Amino acid sequence: MMSRVLIVVVVLILASYAVLSSLFVVNERQQAVVTRFGEIARVEQEPGLYWKVPTDFVESVQIIEDRILRYDLEDITVQVADGKFYVVDAFLAYKISDPRLFREQVQADLARAEDRIGTRLNSALRQVYGQREFNAALSEQRGEMMREAAELIRPDINDLGIDVVDVRVQRTDLTQEVSQQTFDRMTAERLAEAARLRARGQEQAQTIRAQADRQVVEILASANRDGQILRGEGDATRNAIFAEAYGQDREFFAFYRSMQSYTRALQDSNTSLVLSPDSEFFQYFQSDNLTGALTPDAIEVPEAVDPAVTVPALTNDAEVAPEAGQ
Known part of the structure; x- marks a missing residue:
């Protein structure tokens, strides 16, 4: 009797193990590759509960990310078209779009995949920067440069079963040597611009003062002319009045002037x-x-x-x- 109970218990334990080992769950952020004897049997990309052969030797499950991932590339030195070197930080957003190909190319190993992503991203950035001046990374060409880098890296990354979502340049900075040279050049340019503006201001000031002085001379001359005319007219009127008065009574006129x-x-x-x-x-x-x-x-x-x-x-x-x- 005891032996039968023991057998039943063992059978139940084995059955439970078989059931549990044959079930696996795929959530909304994952996808699964099921291999049978090392070969890919199927791919499960929808979230849910799935079955497999209980023995891992027969069938095994490899969980792969199904969300957008990010790879950061920091402090890489690139050379631009004028021969100077700059430090760049960038990142690549990607998603594993083909789990089967991803398993075949890198054995579904994310670290191995990111090593290859880093190599290709580094090469693409160097190529993009090498075709332009430094100022392009700080201008409206920045977006074009990032799109171009994404297009350069996309074919190689797609071969890994990975889709490139976006490439972004976070920082484009000067090296210490180039930074000092650029600062000195910008200082000289600003000083030259300031001198040019001061010279232009002085020229305009002199022009305005000359125009004002000329206007003063013209106004004074016009005022003096008008004053002379008015004084002449006044003198003429006064003399006419005196002459008229003198003609009317010479004795009284002489008396008035004497008074x-x-x-x-x-x-x-x-x-x-x-x-x-x-x-x-x-x-x-x-x-x-x-x-x-x-x-x-x-x-x-x-x-x-x-x-x-x-x-x-x-x-x-x-x-x-x-x-x-x-």
Whole structure:
């Protein structure tokens, strides 16, 4: 009885092992290659639960990634068209699109596949950069360069059962030597540009100042001309008025002009006049027709001065000099 129970238990254990070893699961991020006696029997690419022969010697399952993977290539030195060297970081996004071919070419070994990807990506980047100047990697040609690198590497990678999704250049940097040379060149270019801009500014400033000076001269000349014209017209009008007044009453005109001369000559209290009593300057003071008019005898003459000294008659434009020491 005990032996029968033991046999049943052993059979159940073997059956459970057989069932468990014959089942395998493929999730949504995986695909499986089933080999029989080392040869590929089938490929399972849809997620789910699958069966196989329980013994691994007969059938075995190799799980392969079914998602987009990334391979990074860092600090590679490339030479551009002008002979200078630069440091580049890039990465390649890929997906295993043909598991059967991938198993046949690299035994489904991802490390071996990435070694070959790195070699081909390195070669493609060197070829792309070698055909262009450094500035191309920093311009709108950058996208074209990445597409070109992807096209160069795609045929070789497809032979491994891998599809190239994208190639991206993360960094294009100068080596230390080239960096210093480039910095010096850019500094010299900026200094030259600054000098050129300053020279242009000075030239424009001189032009503007010359134009302003010319305009000032023209405006002053025009103003002086207009002023001379207005003064001439004013003088002509004044002379016409004086001539008309003189023609109407010569005696009154002479009297009026003499009164103006008296006002200008005598308005400064600090001024002393030394005149002869019979000077023409006092002719209206001597007039008998003026009530209360001053006579030459009313003018006090200093004793130290000879009364015979005469002073010319003053007109409108005559000036009277102050005494010495005033």
